[in-house]
Amino acid sequence: MTISAWAPLRRSAFRALWLAQFASNIGTWAQTVGAQWLMGDLGGSALQVALVQTATTLPVFLLVVPSGALGDILDRRHVLISGQALMLAGAGGLMLLAGTDRATPASLLGLLALMAVGQALSMPSFQAIQPELVSREEIPQAALLNGVNMNVGRAIGPALGGLLIALAGSEATFAFNTISFLGVLIVLARWKRPSDHRPLGTEHIATAMRTGARYVGSSPLFRRVLARLSLFIVFGSGLWALLPAIARGPLRLDASGYGVLLGSVGAGAIGGAFVVPKLLRSMSKNRMVLFATWLYAAATSAAVLTQSFALVIVAMLLTGACWIATLSTFNATAQILLPAWTRARALAYYQLILMGGQALGAVVWGAIADAYGLRTAMIVPAAVMAVAALVATKWLPLNDRPLDVSPAIYWGEPPELDEKEAGPVLVTVEWPVAEENEDEFIAAMQRVGRARRRTGATMWGLFRDAEKPGTFLETFTIATWQEHLRQHIERGTVVDQENQEVARALASGDAHVRHMIFAEPRKPD
Structure with a gap:
């Protein structure tokens, strides 16, 4: 039976959370513009402006793995509510400080870091609840829709942020983001999630983290997903870091032209959500990822080989479609491979590579662009990524056979022992x-x-x-x-x-x- 790309949206819980997350993604990107602009208004140094990005990413990088463990040993709904509440508090604090002219560079960075802690707490659990919101057969479509959500938010948010700043100042971006988090909290509060069944009680977080690391190390199919994700992200992330330089440099665009490029990526992501399910009916996910990676490499190279604005827009449409096709396939494959008891802590490693790979790629390809030019910094990683995808398809194929990771008790009865912590x-x-x-x-x-x-x-x-x-x-x-x-x-x-x-x-x-x-x-x- 053919499953529509939009089938998960027919499920009320998924639809409500997806819409709330869409508003939140737009608000987050709008706030990023507002925070950078406010730091400039406060007379922040170049280092302090750069620290805005550090404050929003470093806590996530440091805390996402323990947050994944919390998502497995506690009720994921409660973990999500706690994370969203922290982000709401941070955005609300920024709104109040900016609106009353009491903001300082230190308070701005501190509240941004608080929001990043909330994001770290939320990310693994948000990924882990997706199989609870849709059927197993709809997980690929849900991953596609979540990718569309993120990419369209990335396209709309900065433009909205610039408009809000022009109309009402930086505090307007923080106010919009505060309202968006409030919407997510309302949806989570109304979600009637079944209670987790833990006959032996809650694990200690340190034990849960060790168990999660051991699970990833002993799961070759999941490690393949992480390896494939690493190869794609590190070599493909240069586009996001260097697109502003491409817009200002060879294309000689203003801010509105840059916004059009971002919008083209988002539009390509929406188109990809329609195309990917049809492609997967006629080819394996490995072949589809290979073709999508090759097309992504060609499109990113074309963006620096032409000065035609129209051709670059076409290239951005293709990159958006290929980006979501590849990442949604990796994400859906990962979710299907993981049992419920370890899903959040294992997906935390997925998020770690996703964010760390983008950060590393931005630094590396940015440095190469400074030293050797934009063309080299875009074409070289594209070529390496295309070759690596071909090799990985043969040596690190994604799992295409169905695996039943639902719970099963098949061990014999263990002997009785009162000392539960005895061991080894x-x-x-x-x-x-x-x-x-x-x-x-x-x-x-x-x-x-x-x-x-x-x-x-x-x-x-x-x-x-x-x-x-x-x-x-x-x-x-x-x-x-x-x-x-x-x-x-x-x-x-x-x-x-x-x-x-x-x-x-x-x-x-x-x-x-x-x-x-x-x-x-x-x-x-």
């Missing part, structure tokens, strides 16, 4: 395997081992018994008994169960499981 725990599983099945069994157990590590094991190994032919010993350690119980009850998925059943089918008898707790010496009497 060593689990051994003795597997009898017929000689003709040994090679297949070893291969199957590699997938089982990755599942053990994803769900909490700190070490895993498979050993062949040198004295007892046909016997294999699987061993893995977990930090505490409580973490092992989470493996049993909270973290298993259907695909993990299927992989274990494949290994079990290759065994020639029942596996024998033993649980051992680290033996600490008794304290002397």
Whole structure:
């Protein structure tokens, strides 16, 4: 059955939050212009003007990973409300200070940093709730629509910010942003999200962060998404950093002309939302991402190879469509691969690469533009990105087969133990395997081992018994008994169960499981 690009908007919760986020994205970009303008009005130095960008990005970069852990161990709706409330407080504070002429460079940077903390708190949870708002089949369309939301907000926001400043001053941009956050909070307050099922209670945040890092490290399919995202973002982000220089330099445009270029990118993103679902019906996501990357590279190169305003507008339309096609595919693939229990903390690494890659690319390609010119700074990364996409399609293909990551309890009952924090725990599983099945069994157990590590094991190994032919010993350690119980009850998925059943089918008898707790010496009497 063909799913419309706009199908997620038929779901009331998704539609309400999407519209609220759209207003918020516009407000955020409008506020960015207002903050930079206000810093100039306050007599801020060049460094202080530059610190506006630092204040809005550095807290996100530092806090997004722990915020992802919070999104998994607490109610995501409450985490989102807390993040949006911080941003509302920051925007409201800026509105009041600017409106009463009490703003200073330090207070401006401080309130912007407060808003960035709220953004860091919100980003992973916002991504993680998308599968809760739409069906699994609609996740790619939801990712597309969220990409349209961001890109159109990026196009409209700066122009609106300039208009508001001209009509009512910088405080008008802060007022608009305050109202937009209030709208998001109202939607979140009215959303009736089902309660999370945590039979073993809430994890400690430090443990949750370690578990999230271990999950990412033991999930090769998710790591492929992160690798592909890195290659695209680092080499493709130069456009966003250098587009103002292209507008002022070769094209000799004023602010309104630059606004037209931004609007063209947003229009291309909207067009991409229509085109991508149709393309995915006729080709794999890997082929579509490859073609979109090549077209993006060609379009960004064309933007500095011509001085025709009309041709550059066409190039910007294409970049907008290709940008959203590529990033929405990466995002949808990531969401589908992740089970609910770790979705926010794993997606925090996705956001870390997305933001860090754009920041790194802006610095690198900006420096190259200063040293060697705009053409070099646009064409060289475009060429590298095109080659890297071809290599990555072969060696790092995106997952195209459906994986069922819904919860499953398939472990046997663990023994009773009162000391939940006791550990480390060593689990051994003795597997009898017929000689003709040994090679297949070893291969199957590699997938089982990755599942053990994803769900909490700190070490895993498979050993062949040198004295007892046909016997294999699987061993893995977990930090505490409580973490092992989470493996049993909270973290298993259907695909993990299927992989274990494949290994079990290759065994020639029942596996024998033993649980051992680290033996600490008794304290002397």
